[in-house]
Amino acid sequence: MSEPKVFRLPDLGEGLTEAELVNWLVSVGDEIRVDQPIAEVETAKSMVEVPSPYAGTVAVLHGEPGQTLDVGKPLISVMPVGAVGANSTAAVDESAAAVAAEVYREEEKAGSGNVLIGYGTPGGHGVARRSRAPKRPVAQVSEAEKAADDLLLMRTRVPGKLGAVISPLVRRMARDHGVDLGELQGSGTSGLIMRRDVEAAIKPARDTEEPEWRLAEPPGPASPAAGNTDARTGLGISARTPVRGVRKAVAANMSRSRSEIPEATVWVDVDATALVELRAALKKADPHDTPGLLAFIARFVTAGLKKFPELNTRIVTTEDTTGGASQEIVAFDGVNLGFAAQTDRGLMVPSVRNADKLSARELDAEIRRLTAVVREGKATPAELGSGSFTLNNYGVFGVDGSAAIINHPEVGILGVGRIIDKPWVVDGELAVRKVTELTLTFDHRVCDGGTAGGFLRFVADAIENPGSVLADL
Template sequence: MAQVLEFKLPDLGEGLTEAEIVRWLVQVGDVVAVDQPVVEVETAKAMVEVPCPYGGVVTARFGEEGTELPVGAPLLTVAVGEPAGDAGTDGPDGGRAEPAGTASPEPAGTAPTADSGTQGSGNVLVGYGTSQAPARRRRVRPQQPAPATPGPRTAADGRPAAGAVPGHAVAPTAVNGSAAAPGAEPGPREAAEAADGPVPVISPLVRRLARQNGLDLRELTGSGPDGLILRADVEYALRAAAAQGRTTAPATAAEPPAREARTPAATASPAPAPVSPGGVRIPLKGVRGAVADKLSRSRREIPDATCWVDADATELMRARTAMNAAGGPKISLIALLARICTAALARFPELNSTVDTEAREVVRFDHVHLGFAAQTDRGLVVPVVRDAHARDAESLTAEFARLTEAARAGTLTPADLTGGTFTLNNYGVFGVDGSTPIVNHPEAAMLGVGRIVPKPWVHEGELAVRQVVQLSLTFDHRVCDGGTAGGFLRYVADCVEQPAVLLRTL
């Protein structure tokens, strides 16, 4: 006898209490293996895949794509303890009727069985890979029951009711994305995608933004590589529609009726506001919402101050060129700046700290976990290089490259985005000379680096064209006074102008 197990949204850690469903990776009727990713969710920290600890047949899913669910809310139910090949329905004579379209038995080992995950692995940590490779998926198609054999009962929220036997015909309310009975005609959107294929977009969030505002992506021409539709393309189309005085239909008018088996939490989520002639409403949630909350808290709690200095970076650029000409892995400029930061923090540890407001204490760290600001299509994120003080230039370059690529792909884990003690902000990549950045709460300081450009400079008593950069330091005035902050910034500038100064700390 099969057993139905309910898999709930697991504890996400790092104080995260909710997540948004970005994309389902399984359908109702699919056979899943233990630790197979079943849904992609976005938290305030990252976009990650969630593995299911049970192996068996998916009998229901809860929540549409775009729905926010709290930790502990049901994600899906899985029927375990019954071989997947025996997941047909009872025939009129009491025997087992095979699902429609069932092929001849496959060789052993080609697909998982439902009883392979009865105990479950417990490996449901968000952001971590699965313990085994996902098996090839098989769809167990629900069989329409005979008139004399009623189908399983379902509760009001779409969950199997007491006494319902997994493996029997699934009620239409429990089937996500294919709620109609076998043989029913596909909806307009499904038919269009089947005919033309999915529209290439840069991320599921862009697709959801268009869906919420009733925008047909097939009418857009993407500005990305190979016609890839970017978020800017969607926002431009929405602004153009608003400027012409046209109001777009709500998301519910652009899609067929909801097909999800919903929980009360999912149905209670407010619908996104439609576009009005006055502009576009974009919810502050996910990464953007987390950034807004953190910056607001930083402004409320941290009495910050900023000092800055211009520095001649000509010798630093020459040193980097010489390093890369010597062979081996290329050294990035941000890696050299990070190495300078760690050396400066060793001299001025007051800036590598945080303030415990409840205890009224300043906590100084004996390690440097260096964060760096990275702009992505999903918003601003700050990945963290662990133990940056113990890394050389090559190791720093490799770690910056790894975290930057993960940030662009949206695969950073919560561990990659938390625990920083000091932040390096290279806003020069945006073509600006200077800035007064907001301290990344709960840290105590941030070093900003502007663009490096040729400028007139007095060098060795003569006017010359040199590569000049502006450095700025925003710091929490509770952890130190201006003298300490100025000393830190001056040491950084000295190392930029004369990299040989770093030899004292190597």
């Protein structure tokens, strides 16, 4: 009899080591074809659909939405086309159960890091996900108990589909508390019995006695409401949100930026009246093909980086022949201009590749395209991780200034505040002008204040006198 083919979560680019399973696009028992999307996963970079390399019948879905899966761990098991006839569904059941049991044994030997029921197993990277200590070490589980677990798995299968219980921890929790799995209706995919189902079944017992598995928790306040109260403030806890996906990547990148980069900030107020009037005139002449103000500023930024290339660099640490570390400043032939875009999944920074070679209209079109892509969650790792300098238009949030954090490993970020009417002295006379604030945060290792100030002044002068600057670009 043919065995199911196990497809493992692939590296989705940029050396990412994990992804969150967002949604299954197939169910157990479905017939699928090669390259058919089977799941949506969210990495630290973007939301992607994972295609199947196999055709056949879905036998096992290794996970449920919300889980974080490690690269290289089982994602789906597929019974190849022609391997099972119409009257051989029992064989599919047995093979699927065997695959699940084998995955369990592999996890016990080395630890997978997968989160099957909200705990995780030893051997995964990062912070351990286990919230409660196990009743006893996995290594002490006898072969007889393993066999009993496997028999229980077979007894509680959904006919023609995935076994109703995959996780050995769920089965063991049920056995320790006398819960009959055959009487439970699973809330997971295809009737999969989850940890929450077993907990719901044993909940009445908690009102009269303290379950043994609860005694393994670290000691804490004795109050029954302690789990819903913050110990430091005494306030009730309204929600707990795991830091994962894009938010996890942003947090790690910002923390690294703060810890590694000795940054400094300079800023200047700018009279943007001439730029606003220039765009208004262009829009009057051609309402359908007028670049936005951000595109013009992006054009000035790329021109400024050509004059002050120190801000379009990266610091790289390498090992020398003696085993020590040395650093070098790597300069680039061209500018990949990143820009901050707010999405439902958090702040994203796609980059316009070779932005220094594009006109204001071309920059505007690419900025709009990339903004749409990241908001749909379809940006590629290359589009999100290849910037050499970042432009941040936080003025859209109605604020004037911000000491931004550099997008590591870049060495500079320019922020643009809102454009508002302010009193301004023009030719000795007080006038109302369109004023904005530019803020440059830079890595003090690659340049000093003179270079940073020169770049900032160049961009400011270009905004104040856009006609003369654009004529030279």
